[in-house]
Amino acid sequence: MSPSDSFLVFDGPLVHSLSRDAITAVERAIVVVENGKITDIRESDTGDVSFLNSDQYKLKKLANGQFLCPGFVDLHTHAPQFPNQGLGMGLPLLDWLDKYTFPLEMRYKDENFAKKVYHDVVKSTLKSGTTTACYYGTIHRQSTTHLAKAASQLGQRALVGKVNMNRNSPANLVESTDSSLEDTESFIKDVKAFENPLVEPVITPRFAIACDTKLLRELGDLAAKYNLHVQTHISENVDEIAYTKELFPDAESYAQVYDSAGLLTDKTILGHGVHLTDDEEKLIAKRGSAVAHCPNSNTWLRSGICDVRRLWRNGVKIGLGTDVGAGSVASIIDAMRSALATSTNKSFFSADYQPLTFHEVFYLATLGGAEALGKEEFIGNFEVGKDFDALVVDVEKSQDQTPSTFTYEEHSILERVQKLIFCGDNRNITDVYVRGRLVST
Numbered sequence: 037m038s039p040s041d042s043f044l045v046f047d048g049p050l051v052h053s054l055s056r057d058a059i060t061a062v063e064r065a066i067v068v069v070e071n072g073k074i075t076d077i078r079e080s081d082t083g084d085v086s087f088l089n090s091d092q093y094k095l096k097k098l099a100n101g102q103f104l105c106p107g108f109v110d111l112h113t114h115a116p117q118f119p120n121q122g123l124g125m126g127l128p129l130l131d132w133l134d135k136y137t138f139p140l141e142m143r144y145k146d147e148n149f150a151k152k153v154y155h156d157v158v159k160s161t162l163k164s165g166t167t168t169a170c171y172y173g174t175i176h177r178q179s180t181t182h183l184a185k186a187a188s189q190l191g192q193r194a195l196v197g198k199v200n201m202n203r204n205s206p207a208n209l210v211e212s213t214d215s216s217l218e219d220t221e222s223f224i225k226d227v228k229a230f231e232n233p234l235v236e237p238v239i240t241p242r243f244a245i246a247c248d249t250k251l252l253r254e255l256g257d258l259a260a261k262y263n264l265h266v267q268t269h270i271s272e273n274v275d276e277i278a279y280t281k282e283l284f285p286d287a288e289s290y291a292q293v294y295d296s297a298g299l300l301t302d303k304t305i306l307g308h309g310v311h312l313t314d315d316e317e318k319l320i321a322k323r324g325s326a327v328a329h330c331p332n333s334n335t336w337l338r339s340g341i342c343d344v345r346r347l348w349r350n351g352v353k354i355g356l357g358t359d360v361g362a363g364s365v366a367s368i369i370d371a372m373r374s375a376l377a378t379s380t381n382k383s384f385f386s387a388d389y390q391p392l393t394f395h396e397v398f399y400l401a402t403l404g405g406a407e408a409l410g411k412e413e414f415i416g417n418f419e420v421g422k423d424f425d426a427l428v429v430d431v432e433k434s435q436d437q438t439p440s441t442f443t444y445e446e447h448s449i450l451e452r453v454q455k456l457i458f459c460g461d462n463r464n465i466t467d468v469y470v471r472g473r474l475v476s477t
């Protein structure tokens with residue numbers, strides 16, 4: 037029998053979060069992966085693998101300077117908007133949607149266009165180290181099924197949502213309530229028919245402005261019926277909040293609009309949450325819902341600075357989102373860096389505000405994202421029994437020289453992590469594994 041891809045043994049340094057406050061680094065570890073799952077991890081000075089009762093494994097010895105890192109979780113991104121990356125930055129949300137986003141999203145009526153873009157999107161997010169992605173599609177059922185198919189075929193762990201919009205949207209991008217619901221249920225069945233446990237449908241009302249009360253309620257029912265995750269936007273921009281209040285005059289708050297519809301559950305991911313009140317954050321925490329912090333997008337659409345520490349104080353689970361195309365970069369490395377930059381900028385204006393640390397943003401990018409999705413039993417760090425969703429990171433000898441590879445002397449593992457976060461990019465990601473399968477090199 038030849039060594040098998042279903043039995044891998046990694047020998048090298050690793051980093052991961054066991055808690056929010058500190059990255060744990062292991063100088064040299066042996067990680068055993070069988071059928072996609074971690075079955076053993078031990079520290080080792082010598083790389084001795086004689087404890088294995090077989091020689092049918094493939095040994096992956098990391099090169100000098102490389103380290104293993106858990107795969108990144110992108111809690112919020114819009115696959116159809118990738119062709120618009122970098123466009124319209126500086127416009128406020130509602131103008132940006134009208135001018136750039138809605139016209140592009142209309143094009144996804146064309147399945148062939150969708151197929152092409154979505155294949156490239158999944159390739160690109162995998163190359164960026166995103167092993168788990170929460171994707172918004174468009175209102176188009178078949179095209180969004182192509183997105184789920186691309187993730188399934190290319191091996192990404194993905195939550196994929198057909199977007200719902202039944203009002204306050206342009207003529208070519210609006211559905212009737214009935215067709216929105218019928219298409220959503222068909223989409224759920226289409227994705228379930230793949231029988232790929234890594235790819236799930238997710239209920240995706242765009243935001244309260246684009247969905248009326250009846251649609252929101254029925255979507256809440258569908259989420260309950262199929263036990264699905266929910267994703268939507270909340271309190272991103274002050275004009276959006278004012279308009280939402282006008283549309284739902286009886287609701288106590290924006291969060292209450294979703295809560296009354298049964299859409300705030302322990303499987304809900306709320307994008308942004310920049311301007312939430314304490315009461316809303318407490319309600320979100322009580323329901324077990326999570327916030328996707330999207331700092332790049334919040335800067336470029338000038339939405340505001342999300343106070344991550346306040347969300348944590350109020351007990352809300354948080355992870356990171358790239359939010360392409362309001363976010364300009366589809367990389368969670370960039371999201372970590374943006375989270376550090378925005379919280380540092382915030383600290384200039386409030387003396388007692390402690391900026392986030394690189395340890396904390398690394399947690400947000402990995403274990404925090406996993407916890408936000410309720411998937412910490414399976415992913416987020418390297419523990420026996422979890423799936424092997426992992427990156428081989430190289431800040432010493434990546435093929436293209438990046439700022440992070442200007443290393444003319446030895447650096448500790450935690451210094452290498454800092455190089456990755458503060459000046460790295462996808463050129464520093466050598467290999468990407470999802471459940472033990474090599475999905476990008």
Ligand SMILES: O=c1[nH]c(=O)c2nc[nH]c2[nH]1
Nearest residue numbers: 114137242243269359362
């Ligand atoms: O950043 C955002 N991107 C979007 O596409 C969107 N739709 C509603 N609210 C939104 N915010």
Ligand SMILES: [Zn+2]
Nearest residue numbers: 114269307359
């Ligand atoms: Zn978004």
